[in-house]
Amino acid sequence: MTKKEIEAEIAELKSDYVRIQGDLEKATSFGVNTSTGEKQLIEIERQIAELNKKLDEAKKA
Incomplete structure (x- = not known):
């Protein structure tokens, strides 16, 4: 998963969270x-x- 894909997934989950x-x-x-x-x-x-952990790892790489 690329950094942008992870960020997009996080944004989608946050949207779902707010809706729920x-x-x-x-x-x-x-x-x-x-x-x-x-x-x-x-x-x-x-x-x-x-996903935030994966994003942190992606930023370090």
Whole structure:
């Protein structure tokens, strides 16, 4: 994966994160179970952290 590809993937994940976070806020206001959305956010956070490590490695190379 190139540096630009990693940066694009991070940007896409951040966009997904914001969208899901907004959906969760709406669901919470209606009293809907949000555990699935919360799990998705945790997974996105993990993926972003992993890609940030790859990006750091790519910058050092």
